[in-house]
Amino acid sequence: MALETIASEALKSGVPILLATLGAIVGQRAGVLNLGLEGVVYLSAAVAAAVGPPWGFPVAIVVGVVYNLAYYTLANDFALNQILLGLAFTMVGYGVGSQIAQGKIGQPIEKYIIHGVEAYALAIAIALLVHFFFKTRLGIAVKASGDDPPSLDLMGVDVYTVRKLAGVVEGVLASAAGGYIILFYYGSWADSLPMGWGSLAVITAMVSLWTPTLAVGAALIPSTFVSLSYTLQHYLAISPHLLHTIPYIAPIIALTTARLLAKSARYQPPKWLAKPYVREERV
Amino acid sequence: MILEVKNVRKVFPGVVSLDGVNFQVKSGEVHGLLGENGAGKSTLISILYGVYLPDSGDVFINGVKTEIKSPRHANKLGISLISQQFALVPTLTVRENLELAGVKLGEVERYSELLEIEIPLDRAVTQLTMGERQRVEVLKALAKNSEILLMDEPTALLSPREVDAFLTLVRKLADMGKAVVFVTHKIREVVRVADRITVLRRGRQVGEFRKPFDERELLEAMFQTAVVRSRREKTVAGDTVYRAENLVGERVFDSSVTVRSGEVVAVLGVAGNGQDELMELLSGFKRVRGGKIYLQGFDMSGKPYVEFLKRGVVYLPEDRSRALARELSVLDNFKVRCTTNCREKLREVIEILDIDVPDVRERAAALSGGNQQKLLLAREILLQKPTVLVASYPTRGLDMETTEKFYKIVRERCGAVVLSLQDVEEAIEKVDKIYVMSRGRITAHFTPPYDFDQVAEAMAA
Numbered sequence A: 001m002a003l004e005t006i007a008s009e010a011l012k013s014g015v016p017i018l019l020a021t022l023g024a025i026v027g028q029r030a031g032v033l034n035l036g037l038e039g040v041v042y043l044s045a046a047v048a049a050a051v052g053p054p055w056g057f058p059v060a061i062v063v064g065v066v067y068n069l070a071y072y073t074l075a076n077d078f079a080l081n082q083i084l085l086g087l088a089f090t091m092v093g094y095g096v097g098s099q100i101a102q103g104k105i106g107q108p109i110e111k112y113i114i115h116g117v118e119a120y121a122l123a124i125a126i127a128l129l130v131h132f133f134f135k136t137r138l139g140i141a142v143k144a145s146g147d148d149p150p151s152l153d154l155m156g157v158d159v160y161t162v163r164k165l166a167g168v169v170e171g172v173l174a175s176a177a178g179g180y181i182i183l184f185y186y187g188s189w190a191d192s193l194p195m196g197w198g199s200l201a202v203i204t205a206m207v208s209l210w211t212p213t214l215a216v217g218a219a220l221i222p223s224t225f226v227s228l229s230y231t232l233q234h235y236l237a238i239s240p241h242l243l244h245t246i247p248y249i250a251p252i253i254a255l256t257t258a259r260l261l262a263k264s265a266r267y268q269p270p271k272w273l274a275k276p277y278v279r280e281e282r283v
Numbered sequence B: 001m002i003l004e005v006k007n008v009r010k011v012f013p014g015v016v017s018l019d020g021v022n023f024q025v026k027s028g029e030v031h032g033l034l035g036e037n038g039a040g041k042s043t044l045i046s047i048l049y050g051v052y053l054p055d056s057g058d059v060f061i062n063g064v065k066t067e068i069k070s071p072r073h074a075n076k077l078g079i080s081l082i083s084q085q086f087a088l089v090p091t092l093t094v095r096e097n098l099e100l101a102g103v104k105l106g107e108v109e110r111y112s113e114l115l116e117i118e119i120p121l122d123r124a125v126t127q128l129t130m131g132e133r134q135r136v137e138v139l140k141a142l143a144k145n146s147e148i149l150l151m152d153e154p155t156a157l158l159s160p161r162e163v164d165a166f167l168t169l170v171r172k173l174a175d176m177g178k179a180v181v182f183v184t185h186k187i188r189e190v191v192r193v194a195d196r197i198t199v200l201r202r203g204r205q206v207g208e209f210r211k212p213f214d215e216r217e218l219l220e221a222m223f224q225t226a227v228v229r230s231r232r233e234k235t236v237a238g239d240t241v242y243r244a245e246n247l248v249g250e251r252v253f254d255s256s257v258t259v260r261s262g263e264v265v266a267v268l269g270v271a272g273n274g275q276d277e278l279m280e281l282l283s284g285f286k287r288v289r290g291g292k293i294y295l296q297g298f299d300m301s302g303k304p305y306v307e308f309l310k311r312g313v314v315y316l317p318e319d320r321s322r323a324l325a326r327e328l329s330v331l332d333n334f335k336v337r338c339t340t341n342c343r344e345k346l347r348e349v350i351e352i353l354d355i356d357v358p359d360v361r362e363r364a365a366a367l368s369g370g371n372q373q374k375l376l377l378a379r380e381i382l383l384q385k386p387t388v389l390v391a392s393y394p395t396r397g398l399d400m401e402t403t404e405k406f407y408k409i410v411r412e413r414c415g416a417v418v419l420s421l422q423d424v425e426e427a428i429e430k431v432d433k434i435y436v437m438s439r440g441r442i443t444a445h446f447t448p449p450y451d452f453d454q455v456a457e458a459m460a461a
Helices: A002-029 A037-052 A056-077 A082-102 A116-133 A139-146 A150-155 A160-184 A196-206 A212-218 A220-235 A246-261 B041-048 B071-076 B096-100 B105-112 B130-144 B160-175 B187-193 B215-223 B275-283 B305-310 B329-337 B342-354 B369-382 B400-413 B424-430 B454-461
Strands: B001-010 B015-026 B032-034 B056-061 B064-066 B079-082 B148-152 B179-184 B195-201 B204-209 B240-248 B255-260 B264-268 B290-296 B312-317 B388-392 B416-421 B433-438 B441-446
Touching: A002 A037, A002 A116, A002 A139, A002 A160, A002 A196, A002 A212, A002 A220, A002 B454, A037 A160, A056 A082, A056 A160, A056 A246, A056 B130, A082 B105, A116 A139, A116 A160, A116 A212, A116 B240, A116 B312, A139 A150, A139 B096, A150 A160, A160 A196, A196 A212, A196 A220, A196 B015, A212 A220, A220 A246, B001 B041, B001 B195, B001 B388, B015 B032, B015 B041, B032 B041, B032 B160, B032 B187, B032 B416, B041 B148, B041 B179, B056 B454, B071 B079, B079 B130, B079 B305, B096 B105, B096 B130, B105 B130, B130 B160, B160 B179, B160 B187, B160 B454, B179 B187, B195 B215, B204 B215, B215 B400, B240 B275, B240 B416, B255 B275, B255 B416, B255 B433, B255 B441, B264 B275, B264 B424, B275 B312, B275 B388, B275 B416, B305 B312, B312 B369, B329 B342, B329 B369, B329 B454, B342 B400, B424 B454, B441 B454
Parallel strands: B015 B204, B032 B179, B032 B195, B079 B148, B148 B179, B264 B416, B264 B433, B312 B388, B388 B416
Antiparallel strands: B001 B015, B001 B056, B056 B064, B195 B204, B240 B255, B240 B290, B433 B441
8 A cells, every 4th residue: 555655645746846846947947046936836835725726726826926037037137146035035935925824724725636647647748848848949048048148148139038038937837836735735724834845846956957858757756755754654763853854865865966977968057057147348 | 231430439437449430341342450459449349239339429321320229239230240259059059059049040051052161050069160150150140131240350269271261251251242340450361351451559540451451561550660570589498397298187188298498389279179278287277187297307297286386387377367356456466476566566567568557456357358468477477487387378369569578578587388379370480399289189299490281280180
């Protein structure tokens, strides 16, 4: 029984990680390291919980996209430090989100019934969409914005617009993940439930070497350990606090391994990751 | 189509970059824009391409007064720039780059057939030679229906063979009816390719010259007084000061270099054949993976960079920004090596090398590229007496006059010199021994008397 449950749970909880990871891949490929993704996922989850079905999901996406765009504008147009912004956007997301969904604590939220396999198959389809997105002109521009924005600028393509469009795509995917966590996965709200998912996605994007097709597998690493940590509690006498750190430790190990193995030029990190682009003036 | 500027003036803080300059180019001609560094060539090009707006003066297209607001606007008006820094994303393929630039592939193919140049569409730009990248840029400009092509020092990164092919291509473009502005400081190239030549000096227009050109006259116009190009004098080489045997790095294999006291030795090669890394290894900046380095008889292999510095090795990297703190003032940059009487010493070296510094408190980044290079030379060579100077492309971006001075100074002050160079002619004229590098290995070495073709052939092999 345990194995089947773990597999189904892993697939179900893998969906939001995969969605947010795909978002982070698009953002990071564009050269933006969005550590505030955690806040975006959290806030949209809270909105989904507060509004509830049927409108919770679309409203969560709208709010998430706006919040994410705010990050992109500050990080690029205003060239603010992305580490600092990431921390701020996470904490603000936590604070505002907890406030919005306060009334839902302890109340059941009507939950859509889904099956792990179907849900994950749908997420894989979205991963394929992102894969093909990188072959379109806009997708190529996104990659160029992360690897060599001065050249992109010289070609007459506006780097800031490209990065904001990437921010919209990232925002949609991350807040879809947030909405899913509440309306499809848990079906209830507690302050701690949507925590950690966004941060995991930032790491998983790196583990999958910024490649959507690899993300399909990479997203299952933390989700498997998330479901394991719940299941194992029944069998092992390890502190649950420590068990809950495994989903974070595992991707770090995977990340190290991936970096050591990935020598090919295709899998190198975007050269301008976390660097705002400011057109160079002589004066 | 005629593009014209009249009475253009552009001032940057502390520097009048252009002053009362007139310039015109029309379809079917190559107009050379000649001048030393800091003459204002790049500024003029930037105005024509909409990067800067002139402080005063006007731009006309076909006689109609026009304000070129941005590079994008320039593109719409049919003006393209082939800059020193290619507008190509290295990690993408040629095809992806063309798509990104919004260019029709069919057009690119049509022009590549018309001009008989081949481009590998499905290779990543990193895998292309500089010449190939430039051809992609030219095709891109043509496919965008550009009528006017601005070329900023287009031959700076090319190998001798590629330069030849490129100049032929430029002539073809003019014969097709395109207008070409060819910016350079190399007289020989511009004489070969241009229909008329405008010479700038320190922001002012010295004159417009028409065929037949007189190289001497152009030289005088560029420098006011003629520069006497000195030939390498016969040097009496002393003992071996520096010996590197079978060096191995990441991209360098089995390379040996010997320099005797008083010698200037050059490493030549097409860009990207490992010269940069070889210089890093020779200077001790990067530790060797294999092989031996002897400096004045001491075994230096595997020693850290500080040990090399203590023994008087001076290393000038290719990328100036690595050796200058761009955001610090000129004076502070100088003080990195200088401890006493710095202001006076700085004033002295500014005089000697004729560095254009309006104010020593100005940021180093505000100096033009050539002047940054001079500042670096002043700090590293004039302030101390290197036992061995290792320099990556030290004369790139320097005008002829300063290049002359550079060789004079290093011969006077340095115990021994190893340079990487790009210009075969320069090497033949100035150095005592030439090593040719190809694919990470030293494939040939030459001693005077040199044969230009032999050296160029070795580089191309």
